[in-house]
Amino acid sequence: MSELNPLIHQPTRLRIMAALVSLDAGEKADFVFLRDLLELTDGNLSVHLQKLEDAGYVQIEKTFEGRRPKTWVWATSEGHEAFSKHVDALEAIVKQAGL
C-alpha cells in the first residue's frame, strides 16, 4: 500500500507537482506561468522547486531567449511516479474512512 510522500505532502509542493504532472508528455512549463498559476512569489516557488529538484522529482532548465532569461520546469518520471503514489495514498485514506 502506498504511503504519503513527506516531500510532496507540503501544500505548496503538492500544488507544484499537481501542475507539472498535468502537462502533456514532452512539455515544460515556464517559471513565470507556474508562479502566476499557483499565486506564489518568485522566491517561494524557487525554494520549493529546488527541494523537488534535489529529490529528483523535477528538472529545471535555465536558458536565454535573446537577452531574456527563461526558466523551464517539468516533472521527471520519478516525480510522476512519486506523485502518483502520493495520490494513491490519499485515496486510500478516503476509502478507508468510508468503509
Add this chain to the structure above:
Amino acid sequence: MDERQARDDLKTIRQIMDRTRKGSAGYGGWFMVIAGVTWLIGFTAGQFLPEAYLGWMWMVLNISMIGIMIWTALRWRQRGNVRSALWGPLFFYWLALVAFDALIVWLFNVNDGVRIGLLALLTVGLGYVLMGILFHWLIAAVGILIAVFAVGAFLLVPEYFPLAMGFLGGGLLIGSGSWMVRSGK
C-alpha cells in the same frame, strides 16, 4: 492525516490540474481546425474542378495550410506558458509520412486521383492514431474515423469521394479541433 484533509488535498490537486490544463492548452486543436478547413475547401473544389488543376490546387492549399500552422505555432510560442519538445520532431514525422506517400505513388505508378486521395487519407489517419497514442485519445479516434470514412466513401460512393471526404473528413477535423480548443486540450 485525517480523511477530511486527504479529501481537501485531492480536491486541490484536481483544481490545480484543471487550471494548468486550461492555462497551458496548446495549438493542436487549432491545427486540426486549419487542416479541416483546408480539406473542406480542397476536397469540395476537387469534386468539381478538372483533374488537370487538382495538383496545383492542392499544392497551393497545402502550402497555405502549413504557412498558417507555422504562424499559429510561432504566435503560441510567444505566449511562453508551456513549450513542447515534441513539435519539432512531429513536424519531421509528418514530413516523413508525406515522403512515404510520394514514394508509394511514384514506385507503384498510382495515377488515379481518387486512389491518391485515399492513400493520403489513410496515411493521415494512421498519423493521427500514432499521435493520439502519445497525446490524447481523441486524436487517435479522429484518425480511425478518417480511415473509416475514406474507405467507406471510396467503396460506397466513389464518384462522390472528394465531396464526401470534404464534408465528413473536413467536418470531423473542424469539429474535434474546435472541441479541443474549447476544452483547453
